[in-house]
Amino acid sequence: MTTATITTIRPKAPLTEIQFCAWVAQALPGDRLEYHRGFLVLDTFPGLSKLGDNERTELALLGKRAFWTEGQGLVHLVQERLGPDLFSYLAIARPKTRGTNEAVTQLAAVAA
Numbered sequence: 001m002t003t004a005t006i007t008t009i010r011p012k013a014p015l016t017e018i019q020f021c022a023w024v025a026q027a028l029p030g031d032r033l034e035y036h037r038g039f040l041v042l043d044t045f046p047g048l049s050k051l052g053d054n055e056r057t058e059l060a061l062l063g064k065r066a067f068w069t070e071g072q073g074l075v076h077l078v079q080e081r082l083g084p085d086l087f088s089y090l091a092i093a094r095p096k097t098r099g100t101n102e103a104v105t106q107l108a109a110v111a112a
Helices: 017-026 053-071 098-111
Strands: 032-038 075-083 086-093
Touching: 017 032, 017 053, 017 086, 017 098, 032 053, 053 075, 053 086, 053 098
Parallel strands: none
Antiparallel strands: 032 086, 075 086
């Protein structure tokens, strides 16, 4: 019996929507990316977030793009609770199919 090693990419700096699109476009099935660490809904909400306006806007774009890619069948989105009000938001790449080709092309265009 073979045991698979699961590796999750955890960027040191906050991920941008463009970086996320580039990752999804080239990811192999099973690849995992932590696209945010924190409390996504609160981190994008003015007045509750400790982020500046630009960072909050970029995070909101990233969250919307992650949800869009899940809807297109490109990734599974999961959360891992790390502690009170602290989550790891993960995208896990799904196999690409003929039905997802157009979405991958759109992501590659955004990332270019």
